[in-house]
Amino acid sequence: MKKLWVPLALFIPLVLSERATSAEVRYEVEFPDPPGYQTLVCDFHTHTVYSDGMVWPPVRVNEAWRQGFDATAITDHIEHHLHEDDLPIKLNRSYELAAGRAKELKMLFPMGAEITRDTPPGHFNAIFLRDIEPLDTPDLIEVFKRANEQGAFVFWNHHEWQGEEKGRWLEIHTTLYENKLLHGMEVANGGKYYPRAHQWCLDKNLTMLGNSDTHDPDLIDRTSSDHHRTATLVFVKEKSLDGLKEALRAGRAAVWYTDQLIGRQEWLEALFYGSIKATGPNARSEKSLSLEIANSSDVDMKLKRIGPTGPGDLKLPARGTTLVRINLVRPDQPLDLRYVAVNLLTAPGASLPVVLKIEEK
Ligand SMILES: [Zn+2]
Ligand SMILES: [Zn+2]
Numbered sequence: 624m625k626k627l628w629v630p631l632a633l634f635i636p637l638v639l640s641e642r643a644t645s646a647e648v649r650y651e652v653e654f655p656d657p658p659g660y661q662t663l664v665c666d667f668h669t670h671t672v673y674s675d676g677m678v679w680p681p682v683r684v685n686e687a688w689r690q691g692f693d694a695t696a697i698t699d700h701i702e703h704h705l706h707e708d709d710l711p712i713k714l715n716r717s718y719e720l721a722a723g724r725a726k727e728l729k730m731l732f733p734m735g736a737e738i739t740r741d742t743p744p745g746h747f748n749a750i751f752l753r754d755i756e757p758l759d760t761p762d763l764i765e766v767f768k769r770a771n772e773q774g775a776f777v778f779w780n781h782h783e784w785q786g787e788e789k790g791r792w793l794e795i796h797t798t799l800y801e802n803k804l805l806h807g808m809e810v811a812n813g814g815k816y817y818p819r820a821h822q823w824c825l826d827k828n829l830t831m832l833g834n835s836d837t838h839d840p841d842l843i844d845r846t847s848s849d850h851h852r853t854a855t856l857v858f859v860k861e862k863s864l865d866g867l868k869e870a871l872r873a874g875r876a877a878v879w880y881t882d883q884l885i886g887r888q889e890w891l892e893a894l895f896y897g898s899i900k901a902t903g904p905n906a907r908s909e910k911s912l913s914l915e916i917a918n919s920s921d922v923d924m925k926l927k928r929i930g931p932t933g934p935g936d937l938k939l940p941a942r943g944t945t946l947v948r949i950n951l952v953r954p955d956q957p958l959d960l961r962y963v964a965v966n967l968l969t970a971p972g973a974s975l976p977v978v979l980k981i982e983e984k
Pocket of ligand 2: 737836
């Protein structure tokens with residue numbers, strides 16, 4: 624057969640143009656919306672070259688958008704500038720440089736900054752600011768007051784990081800908390816989970832947050848159940864900056880950290896029951912039946928049986944449907960499958976109890 628030779632040069636423009644478009648692909652992250660709310664995937668702690676990060680500000684927005692996030696904040700240190708020999712210190716500049724990109728990508732992008740002090744008292748992020756410059760002042764209480772006057776939401780970051788008194792709740796924290804100047808805590812930061820912060824959030828009614836605190840370029844292209852940045856899930860009444868702030872102030876948030884969801888029981892229940900649907904039976908005999916359990920979320924659900932019926936351990940993979948065969952000791956026994964979702968943490972060391980009710984096919 625005669626071969627057809629086509630000059631290679633004809634293909635080159637086509638290949639280049641395809642590469643250019645594929646760089647701007649977003650992959651959605653799937654979490655259910657609790658009744659009456661919309662779930663937003665958020666990261667409120669990132670750095671750029673305007674403090675000690677290694678990326679140019681709009682890149683932070685691109686990364687978060689690409690990974691399916693709905694909101695992000697750049698929170699450069701107010702008091703720490705690694706590149707000051709090369710870049711002038713301009714506290715609002717990273718926000719200004721990235722805000723246009725955020726608008727183009729329809730990302731919620733509150734203005735943020737990290738208040739950076741040795742421990743104690745530690746590091747704090749303020750988001751929803753209007754102007755970071757006035758926060759550059761020595762008196763910490765004054766910094767918090769000025770942030771709050773701007774309507775900021777302020778949270779304590781990575782409280783176990785560095786210093787002899789790291790991880791301790793001290794008088795200064797009580798002062799900030801009692802004056803309602805401090806509204807939340809990072810329960811997880813990057814690759815670390817803080818059980819004490821988790822418990823304090825429960826005890827003191829502080830909002831739980833999980834953030835990346837990323838400094839380097841984030842190379843994740845596509846998020847999966849066990850490969851994603853640490854995130855805050857916020858349950859908003861409306862998708863806007865005001866809606867986001869209202870939800871954070873009201874404590875409607877949970878944390879997505881490694882393969883776990885961390886939060887108050889009501890939010891974890893909403894996430895679990897909004898994701899999991901058991902239907903069946905597909906087939907039935909006197910001694911067994913099979914059913915399907917679908918998980919529409921981006922988190923693998925890892926279950927351990929606490930009731931009499933069902934497999935001892937059950938892993939329901941993210942965005943998958945699992946066929947489960949159940950041996951029936953008595954055919955007339957109730958078919959509620961009682962489990963604990965071991966990777967859904969309602970308190971340090973405590974997992975969410977769940978019941979799988981079978982919807983008849
Ligand atoms: Zn920090
Ligand atoms: Zn930081």
